[in-house]
Amino acid sequence: MSMAAEPASGGRAASLALRYALRELRSGLRGFYVFIACIALGVMAIAGVGSVAASLGEGLAREGRTLLGGDVAFSLIQREAKPEEVAFLRSRGEVSVAATLRGMARSGDGRLALVEMKAVDRNYPMLGELALDPKMPVADLLAERQDTAGPAFGAAADSTLLARLDLKVGDRISIGSATFQIRSVVGAEPDKLAGGVGLGPRFLVSEAGLRATELLQPGSLVRWIYRVRLPDNAADDRAATALANDARSALPEAGWEIRSRGNASPQLERTINRFTQFLTLVGLAALLVGGVGVANAVKSHIDRRRDVIAAFKALGATGRAVFTIYLTQVVVLATIGSAIGLAAGAALPFVIVGVFGKLLPLPVVPALHPDELALSLVYGLLTALAFGLWPLGRVHDVPVAALFREAVTSEWHRPRWRYLALMAVVIALLVGVAIGLAYDKRVATVFVASSVLVFALLRGIAAGLMALARRLPRSRITMLRLAIANIYRPGALTPSVVMSLGLGLAVLVTITQIDGNLRRQFLAALPERAPSFYFIDIPTNEADRFGAFLKQTAPQSTVEDVPMLRGRIVAARGVKAENLKPSSDTEWVLQSDRGLTYTGELPKGSKVVEGEWWGAGYDGPPLVSVEKKIADGLKLKIGDEIVVNVLGRDIPARIGNMRTVDWQGLGINFVLVFSPNAFRGAPHTHVATLTEAHPDSAGDARIIKSVADAFPMVTSVRVREALETIGTVVTNLVLAIRGASAVTLISAILVLGGALAAGHRHRVYDAVILKTLGATRARLLGAYALEYLLIGLATAVFGVIAGSIAAWLIVTRLMTLSFIWQAGSAAGVVVAALVVTVGLGLAGTLLALNQKPATVLRNL
Template identity: 80%
Template sequence: MAVMTDNPAPTRGPSVALRYALRELRGALSGFYVFIACIALGVLAIAGVGSVAASLHDGLAREGRTLLGGDVAFSLMQREAKPDEIAFLRQRGDVSVAATLRGMVRASDGNLALVEMKAVDDAYPLLGRLKLTPEMPVSDLLAERDGAYGAASDATLLARLGLQLGDRVNVGSATFQIRSVVESEPDKLAGGVGFAPRFLVSADALRATALLQPGSLVRWTYRVRLPDSGDRAAKILTDDVRSQLPQAGWEIRSRDNASPQLERSISRFTQFLTLVGLASLLVGGVGVANAVRSHIDRRREVIAALKALGATGRDVFAVYLTQVMVLAVIGSLIGLALGAMLPFAIVGLFGHLLPLPVVPALHPGALALSLLYGLLTALAFGLWPLARVHDVPVAALFRDAAHTESKRPQARYIAWMALVVSVLIAIVIGLAYDKRIAAIFVLSSFVVFVLLRGIAGMLMAIARKLPRPRMTMLRLAIANIHRPGALTPSVVLSLGLGLTVLVTVTQIDGNLRRQFMASLPEKAPSFYFIDIPSTDADRFTTFLKDKQPQSTVEEVPMLRGRIVAARGVKAEDLKPSTDAEWVLQSDRGISYTNEIPRGSRVVEGEWWPRNYSGPPLVSFEKKLADGLGLKLGDDVVVNVLGRDISARIGSLRSVDWQSLGINFVLVFSPNTFRGAPHTHIATLTEPQGAPAQDAALVKAVADAFPMVTTVRVREALDTVGAVITNLTLAIRGASAVTLLSAILVLSGALAAGHRHRVYDAVILKTLGATRARLLGAYALEYLMIGFATAVFGVIAGSVAAWLIVTRLMNLSFAWQAGSAAGVVLAALIVTVGLGLLGTLVALTRKPATVLRNL
């Protein structure tokens, strides 16, 4: 062995530490497989999520014009653009007009179905390709022939109503012949998630349906393809429209934000999955600490020899720190390679099924970030066990591990570790889409670490103070929990972190399913009815009460408006909180009434009198008002039907959104919209236990009021539930990585104690203990530790899930006892199974080989 002396710095430079570190690793990798696997899994999760998200963002950016349907899109709600507004757009480029709204399709046999209607002109699509089966020009598809307008529908509608190509259906006052099936639309993603099958018609056909009543909930979109498709030309057009047509009330999108809601959702979901990946990396960090501690324990003689031959504590620290970082780089590179391949694998295997444009590529930024996470995590968790080597005397290193001193590292090493942890936290929060959620994650991780260490200490203290039971196996199990060098801290940390994450995910998953798929609130309505003409509102309410006198009917006026300014600041210049920014991003449903809406409660201010005739007042939802920095007395300007209407905030309300009843963010005093064209919206809530007559009611409404659209609440929630299911599948996949890391760390922790288990087993067998008694003692030990850890994991995970569901998602929370019990059972099986597996190996060792080395 080479001798390390007190020569000048060149002899002790980084190259010397690297040379000794590599020599040490030549035959010592067997103890670091868990180390490498933990780092690789965590980096894989983060690199994979980052690469897929970056590929998706690239796809959206590359296909932005196609997804938008033009270079710039201008949208209006409830009204068409005026002739001068359309002329202004046509002077700048090619224009295509599309209108979208919901309607009811009636088949010849009387069956009805809700559809998402889309009326287009002959210029559609300006960009991209409309895929039809069979293929035909749009002009031929939608032309009027033999008394029927042409239409293309989603295959789902054909299956739902038992239709075939060529069949005729009615929508409102118009007759349509279904001539083709819509396979894909180039601009579908820009319109958001639909709740019903697509029904594609012409603009003339839409007018023939007579659905375009004053105030109907129809969105008109004017897409412009510019001669110069550069970003500068799009910005110039946008600025000109805002300056020359300020009262139009356009919602404007350019190709770099073709679907802003989709991109925000992707960013949020990416952050969530990244945090789950970070949780996996943190769980793996415990494995890093266990592996380093075990490695130092195995190399005590080597360390002692190095120090006896002149190596300083700093020299030894440098050698083993270099080892740790080399292994961290190896694990990180493995994770990087697998994570970088993930977008290519997804496109190769599922590309034909993906509704989103994923462009697989290598993304150096995402990969570099995941590499940094991996190295910082290994450094943060490896410094503490490494630093203890510095001041341990040679004599102590030669003693048995059970008597090794456990002292706090020097202050400088603690400072380095604090610096590394601070950098890691700064990166996690600084690069997060939602910094509040990232900060909560960091704080929660710290609290869980502290609590788990406290749980381990408490278990050891309780075991130490328990009276000595007469049962040999139980006495031995309790002694193993608190003895010097016990596995309790390592097992509790590794298992507890994984279980906490798993319980959090399963509780959130269960609550989302309960909320959207399993059970509706008892007071939730069964139907929504939209586009009720204001002249027929009273007659429609009477009709519903006559048809179902046992049901509750609620009807309110409804308009659409977009907040353009608040407290004298333009909407685009407001700085809303993350929870409130959505209210500024598009048109919102608004209403007016003299009475406080059901499900609302005034928490600040007062409601206006019944005969109020003063300046317009508005009642704002309290949480959103706080998120926008609004208070009583502030002015809010809303663009409705092309007019800017200013109102003063007279009250703030708390709204029970989970009732699914009719409620609005903005409710105005009735005098605000006197004379404005609008429609009404109504709900029908059936009493519990009442016989379902859905089909008959839908048919009766369609016969008496063909302009009214009926929406079954259950169908809408099933659509949302399908989206939730797809999202939770991804969350489960990411959490599975965390659970796998926890199992690896647990197995590593148990393997680290294998040397002690062999020693104990040999001594006890020599003194007469049977194999069955030893197995029973170890099983009881692992069972007690595993159960205590599982209980903590269930409690901590349930609390975390409750905070996420109630505070971030604003949903109700119900504890999922079944999933919690499953987690506890799985934890016990894994802990006891892995523990006994290692014990069986220890029991097979021959006593003579061990006793010789004592």
């Protein structure tokens, strides 16, 4: 059996190591169940998230033409396309026109509701199917008809609107100056995802019906969408891209937003990518927590096999050969755990579609994605090696004398430099994969740095807790003295418990604090002095009368009114928008139309931080004020030129100053604010807010009704309802985050259980010796419970502090929202940590106390 006789020549050495590794595993996987479960859970989370995201991406790509409603879509805000622009589009294919606009719907009994109007033509939908109940042709659905109640346009309404206003099919409602008869209930719209989240229920009408409302005033916030369907023999991504490029070249000042079938909903795709990355990082956090379990399992296994290792060496095996054998074991076990995780993760898209397929608003196409599964396997193997190499490296120096010396007297030392270098390479690869393949590398880098810092802090806390326990004066209370001694004794569980539970608790606290703050922001009380209403589409010539009307209707309220236009940034500092390289958190400002305003007075909630405000009497060349964070993200400075396209015209302006903005007050404010002369003569509307001194539901209903009666063209948006709509979306996202974070917590509990199981043998020896010396079962249980309570409390405090700081940074820096520490959820996490730690610890202790002293003493 001499291994020295078979020198380390490449393939033969590897084959020999594999043979010995598998022989050792024939006795079973005792001690490795936690190892396998931790790797499987982490890999499952990463593989599942990646597979679902890839299936969703494939669905979006496959259904991109249907989601867009054509091969290319051209959008304009506040204006219709000019005849020559429409002619150009019709020369390239079949065209369908749609328009979207918010309006106030009034039922026959006077009740009001905000609706998202969508006006379509006879060609709608060119692709896909519009779900109606009852079914009927779109032309019949939307046609104007005369009956005994008078003329009315047809419409299809969302079931939410019917429930809100207590309506049924056949009833009539009015919007603006037009009357509509609800002839069907609209279900699924093939192009709904491309339109984003609406603040009200859908109301589908004809273009003629929309014009009859008289809401289409100069400057109204209406979006016109012109969808082009290419001939079937030329409908591919290349042809769609060519049409988009031709449109930009032929009509450079049209100012439209162009989407092709390959990017039907860029914002949705970006959101999915960001959310996928976040969940992947949570899954990676679960793997890192599981890595502690890997290290514990490997260390425990090496402890149990010290006599076998010594025997190998006595028979001539080199330290490197023994290291290779046990490294092979770790790789084999990590592969088994990864395979289990891959199978579960790969099945997740199929399970989701099978169980929730009819309820999903997104086109998920379940399939196996080898690239995502391969990446998950790499994560699993690298994590196992990163945490397993430290205890494995010590195998090299296990002496032959271990055959003749009790394991309890053994001393462990730092592994040799070659193994530390190998571990550094593995960690570098893990970091490189995590950052290099991330959608947002900055976020991934922060995650990696935070993980390293947290592990270092946890190790420091464990060492500090042990040092503190060692220096405490000896207590006269036996249970307390024994508990404190157990915290720092050789082979103490303190490092394992702190490391396993600390990161899991930190992640859990982070999630609960973010959840609580998002709920507070969107579902609870509004910020102090936040507006109660937004009023949009106020005609410029009615703005003064409308403001006076609001003051008369709600005398104790505060009214704010500003002019508003919509425009797109087409160039900055001499570079076209598509060629700018903005930071990841500011790229959104270039992706669609933005609200613009002009004023001589500094807007409320703004503070000039660079440059000077131009003042009310300014009449020089057009200037613009840019929000500071956006300016930094676009690398802009004072004096740079920004060009915006408004109503088909490119308007340049120089940056005169930069502002910080208090967005959390929910008042009227804009990223770009122009000097008063920038848009002279351009048609536009006003937007106003009303802030009530003492808001109540009855008063809100009265204000909405009064505004609708006096100004039917003005749309009222109740701030609380808008926040509740957004809050519903946020709640669904948080549920997904909770599910992913639950994997991290399960991993932490598994690791903790494994650590306690690994120390079971020492607990048995301790319990037997102490019982032999006269200790009672109750006193031992009290001592162990106190030990676990102290360790768990220290770990929980760290988890709360670290998680709260992480949540504060995410909420305030990434989400730019206010943060209030949620004491209740933090206390709940602390209690849960103590229950889990003490509960698992005592469960293992009871098993140790049940051992017969004679059996144990005979083998000492």
